[in-house]
Amino acid sequence: MAKARSSNPVRFGPPQDVAEGQWFAGHAELHAAGVHRRSGQGISGTAHEGVDSIVLSGGYIDDQYGEQEIIYTGEGGRDRDTGRLYADQSLAAPGNAGLLLNEGLGHPVRVVRGLKIRGKRPRATGGYEYCGLFRVAEHWTTVGKEGFRICQFRLLKLEPGESAQPHPVSQDDGTDTTTEEQLRRIVAYERLIRDSNVVRRVKEIYDNTCQICNCRLVVSPGGEAYSEAAHIHALGRPHDGPDEMGNVLCLCANCHALFDRGALQLSDDLKVFDGLTQRFVGALKTAKEHQVKVDCVRQHRARWAGRFTE
Numbered sequence: 001m002a003k004a005r006s007s008n009p010v011r012f013g014p015p016q017d018v019a020e021g022q023w024f025a026g027h028a029e030l031h032a033a034g035v036h037r038r039s040g041q042g043i044s045g046t047a048h049e050g051v052d053s054i055v056l057s058g059g060y061i062d063d064q065y066g067e068q069e070i071i072y073t074g075e076g077g078r079d080r081d082t083g084r085l086y087a088d089q090s091l092a093a094p095g096n097a098g099l100l101l102n103e104g105l106g107h108p109v110r111v112v113r114g115l116k117i118r119g120k121r122p123r124a125t126g127g128y129e130y131c132g133l134f135r136v137a138e139h140w141t142t143v144g145k146e147g148f149r150i151c152q153f154r155l156l157k158l159e160p161g162e163s164a165q166p167h168p169v170s171q172d173d174g175t176d177t178t179t180e181e182q183l184r185r186i187v188a189y190e191r192l193i194r195d196s197n198v199v200r201r202v203k204e205i206y207d208n209t210c211q212i213c214n215c216r217l218v219v220s221p222g223g224e225a226y227s228e229a230a231h232i233h234a235l236g237r238p239h240d241g242p243d244e245m246g247n248v249l250c251l252c253a254n255c256h257a258l259f260d261r262g263a264l265q266l267s268d269d270l271k272v273f274d275g276l277t278q279r280f281v282g283a284l285k286t287a288k289e290h291q292v293k294v295d296c297v298r299q300h301r302a303r304w305a306g307r308f309t310e
Contacts, residue, residue: 010037010049012107013133020132024112027128030055035130036112043075043095051098053110056131058122059083062144062152065113070134073144074099074151083122088149091141096151103136106166108158132157135164140237145306147261152238199229202248202290210252211285212264212272217252228256232266233296239303246293249284262304266297275304 015034030036036053038044045051056065060073074096077087091100102109111131114124134155144150158164208225209216219226230249233241241247251259258264265275270292272281286292 010045010052012050012052013110015110015130018130020130022130024128024130027055030112030128035110043098045095045098045102047092047094047097047101049098050101050105050107051095051109052107053112055112055114055128057114057124058117060085060144060150061146062150068157070111070155072099072153072155074153077148077150085144085146085148085150089141089151091139091151093151099136099153100139102164103139103153104166106135106164108133108135108164109155111155133164134158138237142234142238143261143303147263198243198245198248202229202245202250203227205287205290206250206285208250209285210255211249212251212255212259212282214285215252215255226253227251228253230256230259232292233299234303239299241296241299244293246291247296249292262300265301265304266292268294268297270297 011034018033018035024030024033024035027036027039031039036044036055042055042057042059043051044053054072056063056070056072059078062071062073064071074089074091074093076089076093076096077085079086089096091097099109101107111134113129113131114122114126115129116124116126118125134157137154137156139151139153141149141151206227207216208227210227217226218224227250230251231241231243232247232249233239235241235243249259255264262275264281265273266284267273270284270286272284273279274281284292
């Protein structure tokens with residue numbers, strides 16, 4: 001199979017002499033026609049230039065492929081032999097950073113859809129279809145169905161003659177631009193844990209002691225301790241949970257990671273159970289000034305309800 005040469009430039013827009021809906025037998029033909037430059041890879045582009053095309057091949061179970069709207073999971077953390085995730089994804093990965101740049105600068109993305117996708121390592125056994133141009137409307141990070149953090153992008157179909165509009169990042173001086181430095185700042189922001197007054201208050205109530213395992217991690221000779229805030233109903237897209245005390249737990253780093261991925265869950269009466277074995281772990285430590293919202297607890301459980309049936 002032909003490999004795309006590294007000297008091939010990133011080129012945005014429709015491929016020359018290729019019609020929407022046109023069929024291709026494989027990656028070699030896609031590359032030869034200028035539809036997708038990176039043979040054998042799902043994302044074509046760089047972190048510094050942006051992404052000019054993607055191939056939808058069913059590699060991630062959290063993807064949603066519609067005709068007009070696509071929820072696309074970015075690259076990283078997937079074992080190429082088994083097709084399963086084994087690690088968190090990062091917006092700093094080249095393809096993900098490139099899609100983020102597309103969003104900021106308004107570069108369109110050529111979308112190719114794999115047909116008759118089959119197998120544990122999903123492969124398009126029916127060839128590929130060119131689906132036209134899409135714009136990157138927004139992005140977010142979330143914990144996916146396999147229990148690892150993933151980067152997702154909402155792509156919207158561009159009609160013939162329609163241009164993707166930039167979604168620039170606002171600098172501190174009020175000007176709008178997207179640069180490599182701005183990209184790094186966006187990625188750094190996505191990694192931050194929200195440290196609102198709500199979060200600080202919950203940590204104070206429990207003196208930085210984990211509500212699940214009762215561990216208090218002392219990190220300095222003066223006795224200062226480290227804890228993390230876990231939002232029960234996750235904040236931000238696509239979950240949109242509330243940033244209020246009833247939706248926040250004070251946890252150690254280990255329990256936070258397990259809770260964030262559904263390996264620890266809560267019952268309505270605030271008992272802690274193992275989300276993988278369904279075994280009882282213990283009672284959640286609570287204070288009278290901190291009322292955990294049962295609606296948030298139920299939403300957290302609902303996120304993982306179908307993990308053993310898919």
